[in-house]
Amino acid sequence: MKDNLEDFITENRAAFDQASPSLKVWADIDKRIDQAKPSRAIFPILRKLAAVFALLGIGALIGISTLNQKNLGSPNGLAALGNEYQEIEAFYQVQISQKVAQLANFQYDQSIKEDLVQLDEFLEELKMALQEAPKEKEEEIINAMINNYKTRVELLERVLEHLKSNDTYNQHSSPQDQKSI
Numbered sequence: 001m002k003d004n005l006e007d008f009i010t011e012n013r014a015a016f017d018q019a020s021p022s023l024k025v026w027a028d029i030d031k032r033i034d035q036a037k038p039s040r041a042i043f044p045i046l047r048k049l050a051a052v053f054a055l056l057g058i059g060a061l062i063g064i065s066t067l068n069q070k071n072l073g074s075p076n077g078l079a080a081l082g083n084e085y086q087e088i089e090a091f092y093q094v095q096i097s098q099k100v101a102q103l104a105n106f107q108y109d110q111s112i113k114e115d116l117v118q119l120d121e122f123l124e125e126l127k128m129a130l131q132e133a134p135k136e137k138e139e140e141i142i143n144a145m146i147n148n149y150k151t152r153v154e155l156l157e158r159v160l161e162h163l164k165s166n167d168t169y170n171q172h173s174s175p176q177d178q179k180s181i
Helices: 001-009 011-020 025-038 044-072 083-103 111-132 135-172
Strands: none
Touching: 001 011, 001 135, 044 083, 111 135
16 A cells, blocks of 8 residues: 555656645744744743742741741740731741842842841741740840841842842943942
8 A cells, every 4th residue: 555655646746746835824824823922021020920929938838837836835935925926027027038039030149148048047046045035035035036037128128229229220331331249
């Protein structure tokens, strides 16, 4: 059977070569190809949105798990404070997550991440100290914890302001004048 098909194609080769589709067919093919192509402009936006939501989700999960671990079985500590500290902490964690998500849009010095890690470590030390602290020292430690959150937010705000002002400057200057933070 294969030989018959090959013989038929060989004998009628000229007829196959002469037939060509009309311009309407090619126009329909081009139209379908254009419809099938995804818009490339939307992918960077979707990636940034996904990154923001991922960071917010991770920050919330870390905050919740940290609170749950610290509160289990500790009569002296964050569990004894009730909802007030938890609300303050949740507020600052959202602020920090948002600022970190904004920071992801810029190129910046990695020492900023190191500073944030040091602040996180200090906060963990404060939480451990709170569990062992006498009643009269609890308020002082809690205020230090809140100040830690404030410091992180202020640090991120300053870095973002600096990066945004540099970004605006870089858009109006030549590439030779550009500097990184």
